[in-house]
Each structure stands twice: as C-alpha cells, then as structure tokens.
Amino acid sequence: PTANIGVVGLAVMGSNLARNLASREGNTVAIYNRSHEKTEQLVAAHPEAEFVPASSYEEFAASLTTPRTAIIMVKAGRATDAVIDALIEVFEPGDIIVDGGNALFTDTIRREKAVRETGINFVGAGISGGEEGALNGPSIMPGGSDESWVTLGPILRSIAAVAEGEPCVTHVGHDGAGHFVKMVHNGIEYADMQLIAEAYDLIRRGTGKTPAEIADVFAEWNRGELESYLIEITAEVLRQVDAATGKPLVDVILDQAGAKGTGAWTVQTALSLGVPVSGIAEATFARSLSSHPEQRAVSGDLPGPAEGLSVDDVDAFIEDVRLALYASKIVAYSQGFDEIRAGAAEYDWSIDLGAIAKIWRGGCIIRAQFLNRIAEAYDVEPGLPVLLTAPYFVEALGRAQAAWRRVVAEAAAAGIPAPAFSSSLSYYDGLRAERLPASLIQGQRDFFGAHTYKRIDKEGTFHTLWSGDRTEIEAEDTH
Numbered sequence: 001p002t003a004n005i006g007v008v009g010l011a012v013m014g015s016n017l018a019r020n021l022a023s024r025e026g027n028t029v030a031i032y033n034r035s036h037e038k039t040e041q042l043v044a045a046h047p048e049a050e051f052v053p054a055s056s057y058e059e060f061a062a063s064l065t066t067p068r069t070a071i072i073m074v075k076a077g078r079a080t081d082a083v084i085d086a087l088i089e090v091f092e093p094g095d096i097i098v099d100g101g102n103a104l105f106t107d108t109i110r111r112e113k114a115v116r117e118t119g120i121n122f123v124g125a126g127i128s129g130g131e132e133g134a135l136n137g138p139s140i141m142p143g144g145s146d147e148s149w150v151t152l153g154p155i156l157r158s159i160a161a162v163a164e165g166e167p168c169v170t171h172v173g174h175d176g177a178g179h180f181v182k183m184v185h186n187g188i189e190y191a192d193m194q195l196i197a198e199a200y201d202l203i204r205r206g207t208g209k210t211p212a213e214i215a216d217v218f219a220e221w222n223r224g225e226l227e228s229y230l231i232e233i234t235a236e237v238l239r240q241v242d243a244a245t246g247k248p249l250v251d252v253i254l255d256q257a258g259a260k261g262t263g264a265w266t267v268q269t270a271l272s273l274g275v276p277v278s279g280i281a282e283a284t285f286a287r288s289l290s291s292h293p294e295q296r297a298v299s300g301d302l303p304g305p306a307e308g309l310s311v312d313d314v315d316a317f318i319e320d321v322r323l324a325l326y327a328s329k330i331v332a333y334s335q336g337f338d339e340i341r342a343g344a345a346e347y348d349w350s351i352d353l354g355a356i357a358k359i360w361r362g363g364c365i366i367r368a369q370f371l372n373r374i375a376e377a378y379d380v381e382p383g384l385p386v387l388l389t390a391p392y393f394v395e396a397l398g399r400a401q402a403a404w405r406r407v408v409a410e411a412a413a414a415g416i417p418a419p420a421f422s423s424s425l426s427y428y429d430g431l432r433a434e435r436l437p438a439s440l441i442q443g444q445r446d447f448f449g450a451h452t453y454k455r456i457d458k459e460g461t462f463h464t465l466w467s468g469d470r471t472e473i474e475a476e477d478t479h
C-alpha cells in the first residue's frame with residue numbers, strides 16, 4: 001500500500017477534494033467511485049496528481065497504509081450509509097472513516113456510535129466552501145474522537161484554507177459536533193444573505209439607484225467593517241448585465257429563492273433546543289414565502305400604504321442602511337453562536353467558540369473580517385453568555401441602533417418587507433428589556449391550563465384559583 005488518504009465518491013466535491021489532497025506534499029490519494037468511469041476520468045484528466053485508482057472497495061482498502069483513512073464525499077443520506085457499510089467490511093479496528101458530506105448531525109451521532117462498535121473510528125466533518133473551496137482550501141469542521149484527530153489533523157490542516165497564517169480547521173468536538181457547527185454555519189449564511197438582500201431592496205426602492213450603482217455601494221462597504229465574501233459577490237452579481245436582454249441580471253432572475261435544507265435544520269434544531277435564532281428563521285421563512293408564486297399571485301392587491309419609500313438625503317439613508325445591516329448581522333451571528341453553545345451543552349461537546357470563529361475566516365461562504373472580532377470576544381471571555389454583549393459589539397450596536405430603528409420604521413411605513421432587519425431589532429430590544437410581557441403569558445397559561453407561575457418577590461410556585469374565588473395558592477412545580 002502507498003496511499004496515506006483515500007476519497008470515496010468522485011462527483012464535483014469528491015474530485016476536487018481528491019485533487020486538493022494530491023496537490024499537497026506527502027499525500028498519495030486512493031480514489032474510488034461506485035461507477036468506475038468517474039475514477040478513470042479523474043485519473044485521465046489529472047496525470048500530475050498522485051492518485052491510486054481502485055475499482056473495488058477491497059482494492060481501495062488494500063491501497064491504503066494503516067491506519068487507513070478515507071473521506072466519503074457522496075450524496076448525504078442513504079448513499080453515505082451504503083458506503084460506510086462497505087468500508088466497514090474492508091477496514092480494520094483503528095482505521096478512520098470520515099464523512100465529508102452535508103450530513104444531519106443526528107445521523108452523524110448515530111453513525112459514530114454504530115461504527116465505533118467495530119473498533120473503527122468515524123468522523124463527521126463539515127466541509128464548507130463549495131466546489132472552489134474543496135479544490136483550493138475549504139473551511140473544515142471535523143467531529144469524532146481524539147484518537148482519529150491525531151492521524152486526521154495533519155491531513156486536514158494540509159488541505160484547509162489559510163486565514164491570517166492559520167489553517168481553517170479545528171477539532172470541533174466529539175461525534176456530531178462538526179456537522180452541528182457546519183449546520184449552524186449554513187444557517188448564519190442564510191441570515192447574512194437575507195440581510196444583504198433587504199439592504200439592496202431598501203436602497204433600490206428608497207433611492208431609485210440602478211443595480212450597477214448599488215454594486216458600487218456594496219463595493220464601498222466591502223472596504224469597511226462589513227468586508228466579507230458575501231458583500232463582495234453581491235457587488236459582482238448586481239453589476240452583471242444579462243446578455244440576452246441587456247437588463248441587469250438581477251432583474252431577469254426569477255425571484256423565488258431555493259434552499260437545500262440546512263437552514264431549516266438549523267431552525268428546527270434551535271426550536272428543539274429553545275434557542276431564539278429569529279434572524280436565521282426569518283431568512284429561512286423569507287425564502288419559503290418567495291417560493292409560493294400561487295400565494296403571491298393572489299396577494300398583490302392587498303392594501304398597503306399610499307406612499308412608497310422616498311428618501312431626501314440619499315447618502316444619509318445609505319449610511320443608515322449600512323448600520324442597520326451591520327447591527328442585524330451582529331445579532332444573526334450572536335444567535336448562531338448561541339445555538340452552538342446550547343448544542344454543546346445538550347450533546348456534551350466541549351466547543352471552543354473562538355476557534356470556530358477563526359476557522360470560518362477562510363474557505364467558507366461567511367468568511368469575513370468580522371469573525372476576528374468574534375474570536376477576540378471569546379478570547380477575552382470564553383463563557384460569554386451572549387456574544388453581542390462583548391464590548392466591541394456593544395460599541396458597534398450603540399453606533400448603529402438609531403439608524404437601525406429609522407430603517408425598520410421607514411420600511412414598515414412604506415410597506416417594504418424587511419423581516420430579518422426587523423426581527424433582529426426586536427430580538428435586540430427583547431434582550432434589553434427590563435421586563436417582558438412574558439409575565440402576562442404566564443398568567444394566561446395559569447388561567448386556562450393551571451400551568452402555575454413564579455413570583456418576583458418570593459420563592460415557590462403559585463396558581464390562582466381562576467374559576468373559584470381567585471385567591472392564590474402555593475402549587476406543585478409542574479416544570
């Protein structure tokens with residue numbers, strides 16, 4: 001055997017990852033794909049690469065040095081289980097199976113447990129950055145055991161993106177921790193994209209600027225605190241002209257947003273954990289709303305305000321929108337990190353939140369300058385209960401909040417949907433509130449369901465005899 005690493009599944013992602021691995025000093029890469037043509041094609045297209053092609057799982061295993069290490073890059077779901085089952089047959093205790101696909105973290109927890117019984121290590125690794133990242137350097141979020149990390153760490157470090165001299169990979173935590181963090185990464189990505197889309201829409205409707213002119217605004221923003229890959233590509237997309245019609249491309253693209261489901265997973269998981277990720281949820285729902293043409297077709301005549309948005313001071317308005325975007329973005333990331341914190345507590349993972357911010361600085365879709373500020377916040381206070389209360393963010397929110405309120409109010413008055421801007425502001429004000437009307441909710445719950453309540457002035461659990469004489473009694477704690 002000569003290969004130190006193998007890849008199973010040679011569609012776009014797997015081929016690119018195999019080429020990335022082969023391009024790094026010291027790696028020889030065993031490759032296998034269910035339909036053998038793909039293996040042959042990859043070898044033929046890249047004679048420069050140190051590939052060891054295999055036409056069966058047996059041949060694949062025989063070509064790997066021990067501990068055998070293989071990365072699976074197949075369609076998430078049943079295909080992953082099929083490949084794991086096949087690899088277990090030909091691998092031995094101590095070998096390492098890595099799933100680099102977009103698995104649901106609970107599947108990864110299940111698989112890790114099952115594979116561990118054979119003595120083989122199973123690592124679920126979130127890999128972000130799409131095709132380009134897989135080829136040139138992704139951000140990698142591996143879970144799995146400490147033992148497998150010893151072998152896997154150097155290999156993954158060799159292919160990961162590099163940000164400020166550091167490889168964008170860290171051992172996130174055990175079993176499903178890596179896929180969990182990758183899931184939340186995608187949820188944050190949904191929120192960030194929706195916020196950018198709302199900013200674009202408000203500027204367009206408020207100022208009448210063309211998409212190309214708004215591209216200049218985003219390009220300018222990309223030189224400041226909003227600097228990020230998503231802002232950068234937004235400028236590129238807005239500048240694009242459709243060859244067929246001569247119109248801005250953004251005006252001829254159907255306005256129905258697709259989704260592959262990772263945003264929904266993030267929200268479903270947050271609901272189970274009881275974590276308010278309202279920005280991510282609104283972003284996910286905004287895509288759903290856009291994708292119901294039959295509902296939108298019958299809703300166009302619903303009454304709205306007589307006047308649209310009309311802005312007097314264009315520059316001041318654009319600066320307001322920039323600040324609203326920045327503040328909402330801080331909220332979205334804070335909520336995402338809150339979900340990781342809650343997931344770690346629930347599943348008993350020890351996750352270094354600052355290290356997560358650092359490995360997202362390169363290779364992935366949400367890469368941004370801003371992540372350095374998050375890493376710094378957790379460096380100073382690793383147990384920070386709410387990210388946005390770190391001094392840097394408090395200062396930024398203080399600078400932004402008046403503008404943020406103006407933008408949300410103007411959008412509402414003009415009938416322009418800004419779900420992520422406004423829900424982020426409500427979350428922010430909810431956190432700030434000294435008292436919340438949750439006390440009334442508790443009263444209502446006690447009224448119709450005898451769900452009991454606590455008091456602010458004494459210990460214990462109480463119930464009011466609503467259908468009796470309405471005196472208060474001490475009650476059993478029903479929670």
Ligand code: NBP
Binds near residue numbers: 073082103
């Ligand atoms: P696909 O998701 O399109 O999967 C195709 C691959 O799965 C082919 O190699 C195919 O083999 C193999 N496969 C299937 Br389908 N069923 C199989 C089975 N029963 N046994 C063995 N192999 C099977 O490939 P992709 O687009 O390259 O994505 C790979 C993974 O990476 C997915 O989990 C995806 O979600 C993830 N992904 C991540 C990103 C990102 O940005 N992180 C982007 C895109 C994809 P065949 O050639 O014989 O049909």
